[in-house]
Structures are given as C-alpha cells and as structure tokens.
Amino acid sequence: MVQQKIREKARELLTKKAVDLIIGFGEGTLPLRATPLFIRSPEEVDRLIWNSFCENNLATYLHKLSQFKVGLVVKGCDSRSIIALSLEKRFKPDQLFLIGVPCQRMVDRRRVKKAVKGEILRAHEQGDQIMVEGEDFKTALKRDDFLYPSCRMCTHRTPIQANVLIGDPVEESPLIETHPEVKDFEKKSPEERWKYFEKESSRCIQCYACREACPMCYCVECFVDSYNPKWIEKGLSPSDLEFYHIVRAYHQTGRCSGCGACERACPMEIRLTYLTQKLNRDAKELFGFEAGIDADAPPPLSTYEIEDRQEFIK
C-alpha cells in the first residue's frame, strides 16, 4: 500500500538522518481534506497518509526551508515544479530527497460538497467511489466525476524526477484532452473573453493565496507589494484586480506545471487555471516546450536560439 511505503521510506530517511525533515500529507480535521504535514522524527511517520485529497503542491514550502535538507512527497505536478525551480537555481544540489508517488488524480472537494445537500460530516474512498455522509444522507459518488480539471487533463501523473518511486509508474493518458474552460474560452469573441475574465477577477479579495500556494511565485518582493515604484493600488478597483491576475498568469508562462494549486487555494473560487493552461498550450505550440519535463531545457522566455522566429519584429 502506497501510504505504508511512504511511511517506511520516511522512517528510513529520518532514522539515517539523511534528511532534516519530511514534508508529506497528514489527516485533515475535516472530511475530504488532507493537510501538509512536517515530520522531524521517526516516531511521527505514522501520521503520514496518502489519499485522493492530497491536493497541495508541496514544492511551495521549499522556499522557506533553504537551510534544510528536505524529504518531500511529490506527485507528478510537484516534481515538475521542482524541475522548473531547479532550472531557476532555487536549490543547492542534494538539498532535496524526493519521494515520488504516482498520482491517482485528486478529488475536487468543493465539487463534492456542491453535489450533496447538507454538510458532509464523514467521507472516505472506497474503490473508485467516494462515500459521503451527513446528518440525514449517505451517498456514493463516482470518484472520476469529481476530479480537479487540472488532474483530469494531467499527462504526467508519475513524478518525472524522484530519488525513489513509491509504487509503479501509471499509464499517462489524460481523461480529457483540453482544459474544458480553455476550450470554451477560445471559442469566445475577445469581448466575451474579457467579460468572463472581468467577472471572475471581480471576486478577488487580494488575499494572494493563489500566489502563496504556487511554488513558482517566490519573488522576494512581489510587484503588488512594491511601494517604490508602486505598480498597483491596494483597493478593490476592477483595474487593479485585473492587472494583478494578468501579470500573475503571464509570469507563469513556460514555468507553470499546471498543478492547479492557485485555483484550489482561492477562497472566492475564481477560475484561474484557464489562463495558465492557455499560456501552457501557447508555450507548447510555439516553442514545443512543457514546463518541468526536461531538467536541462531552460524555459522559452528566459533563453533564445539563433533560429528563433522573428517575423514579429517589424
């Protein structure tokens, strides 16, 4: 069982003192939730769990742990973020020990909640079903109907780079070819696209959870926090909210692993991944590049080649 093997590996690493700490997932206090867990001694490893609610991209924690040797439980997307970050020289060699887990795709807890009437008080996975229970209901839901969009289209569930792989690599076939929202978005006229974007970003409360949850957002000073020069006002005027979301998305071009952590973090349920997925597709179509796949290929916007197309220069 995956969970048991994660614990065994963690126990071994901590006992040998091969790492200072392990970051994995622990049981949440609410149904449908797991929580990032920091383990520092072999006695604690039995708190590590693995299930379809391990939705966070743990690579985001590495920025605050640069002095430690970290053992990190990684899914396909987390490992892609780590490769992308390595290309940006964020880690010392050998600072990380990656415990790779081929991912079964994660469950969108909010969609599950919306599918039932009343508060879910208990939930567990049973085969390909999620059993949810409340005060006066008990129902079985088909797991595959409740996956995060980014997980449904994922083509790299098996970690690309890992010091050890727990379990066998899984078949890499996406459940859907394109992000459903990107597909719809592309069909819209520019006015309709703007309207959609405007409506989504209007709910923003500037909590910056999307930024903090993202492993690729690690600037010492984010442009929104800069006072001199001041790029953005901190009120809630639509133009400031829109500006933030556009810049956040564009800073991800060629760097985003498509993990969806930004969207999962948003308390206002703002759709965000349609933007980054669109940019990911552009990077693939224009430069044949996918973030976090090749540990030697720099992201297209931070390098050049003599043969680069340049007909856009007039």
Place this chain on the structure above:
Amino acid sequence: MKLKLDKKDFENFFQSLMDEYDLYAPVQLAEGVSVFKKIDHPGEVNLTQLHPQKPAKDVFFPQSEVMFRYEKVGKQNQMHSTEEVKRERILFGARPCDIEAISIIEKVFVGEEYTDIYFLEKRKKTTIIGLGCNHPLSTCFCSSAGGDPFLRAGSDLFFIDLGEAYFVELLTEKGMAFRKNKFFKEADPKDLTLVKELEEKAFEKVGFSIPVDGIEKRLDLMGESSFWDRVHEKCIGCRICTYLCPTCHCFDMVDEASNDKGKRVRNWDSCLSPLYSLETSGHNPRPTTRERTRQRLMHKFNYFPKIFDRVACVGCGRCILYCPVHFDIREAINRTSPKRLKRFVGERL
C-alpha cells in the same frame, strides 16, 4: 412582543423597507461564493451559505474605503470628507457570531481615546436583523468562544427560521420601531415551543469542546515556547484567515493620487503579510510565518482579552473552512489546553 413574518411575505417586507433604507444582505456571486452587500432587489438575498466568505464586518468596515478626497483648485487646497452615510441601513442575515464580532471591533474603533468616525457612522445608521443558527456547521465553535448560535446581543431585531415563517423578536429601540410593520403577525404559542426546540438542538450540536476559556493566561507562558516552531509550519502566508475573519480589523492607509487630486483610502491589512511589519530600515521584526502566526493567535487569544476581557474570535470557523493548507485554529487552541500545554511550558503552569 412575539411576532412572525411569513416567508411568502418576505420579499414584500424587504421591498417595503427599501424606500427608507439601504439593505445589506448575503448575495451569491458564484455557486458556493457569497458576500454581504447592498442589494437592489429582495430576490438577491441568498442564505444558502451559513457563513458567506466575507463576514458582515465588510458592511461596517469595508475592505477598501475612501476616507477623504482632496484637490487643488487654483491655489487652494480643498478637502472633501466622505464618512457621512446618507441613508439609514439594514443589515439582514448576519449570524450571531458575525454580529458579536461587530461588537468586538467596536471595542477598538469606538473607545475612550479614539473614535473611528467611519465605523461609528455606519454602526449608528444600521439596524441589524440577526438570524439564529438552526444548523451550525461542524466547524462552528461559537459557544466555546463566548457566544452561542442564538445570541441576541447586538441585534436590533432577531429572526429565527421556523420553516414557513420567521419568528421575529424586537430587541432594541431601533427594533421596536418595526412593531407596527404590516407584514408582522402575532406568533402562536406553538411557535415559541418550536423556537425552544431549535435552540436546544443547535446548542447541543455546537457544544463546548474547544478550550478557549482561560487561554490568555496559558498563552502568557508561551511567548518563546517551542510551540510556535511547529504550529506555523504549513502556513503559506496568504491572508485568507485574517480577511475572512469577522473580528480581524487591521488596516493600512494609502494615498491614491495623481496630478492635482487624490484620495486617502484605507484597506484591510493582514499580520500574515510580510509587508505588515516591515520597517522603513528594511528590518522586519516578524521575518517568517512563525512570528506572524504567533501574532495572529496571540492577538486573538492573549493581547485582546487582556485589554477587552474577551477573545477576538467568535468561533465562526471561516479560517478553518477556507485555509488552503487546512490550518485548523481549533487544533492550535487544543494544543494550549492545560493538559497538553505541559509539553511546552513544563512546570511553570
């Protein structure tokens, strides 16, 4: 006086108030996302979510608010104040925890030394219609935090959902002004029985399991405890828990100006943000999420109760529900329980 309002009359009741009042109520922005905001039509009121993401504090202390405007006209500087609330307002649909939180903020904003005219003006001109909590969530712990699911304090009128009708109580002078409202009918004795049943059920559900009582004394011993080394670890430093908290009330003031005119704006601020404590020299006395998480918890459960005799938490559970890394404030409080605290402070307890 015990009254009730049939739900079929609800929209007409609200409509009739709109001539005189601006109405604020929970409105859905998207499926599963709602906020308190000014409504244009009674049909907008949406009570699907027990706790809208943004708490009712937004109605009295908006996330972003213009304090005054200024302008240079010729050689003259002109200032225009903006604190005045022109129309009386009604807040409907706030739960007892959110209303209790407004009284908590009021302790700070309307004090002996300072008065926040922006908050006070809105508070004075608002009639609050509280709504009892028949079905508290599993994340609710209001009773442990000094409130309860049917706490009337702070409300001018109080509604209790009876299914087909709302049971209506008029609690203050502002509330009594509604006693002749044509949509209110006299309640039956059986309605009173039902209210009692609903209250008991909710009280039982929400329980008293979280050891908030006496927490400020326990935290006194913990300023430099190793407790803080672990409790913050998974915090990613976003601002959700503070912005969605009904009692958090920190703000930052900025000038938004260009050429000859501008405005002074205050915006919610958060102790979880690095910028919050960054000094001009570049030094940051709270350099990591460890110090910032400590600040958040200490302010709520130690500094605040020492000054105001009440924790700055009403147990609404928003921070638990919306935290992207599932930080559960109840767990942090539990870890300070007298039994478990020994680990961190040894015999000093």
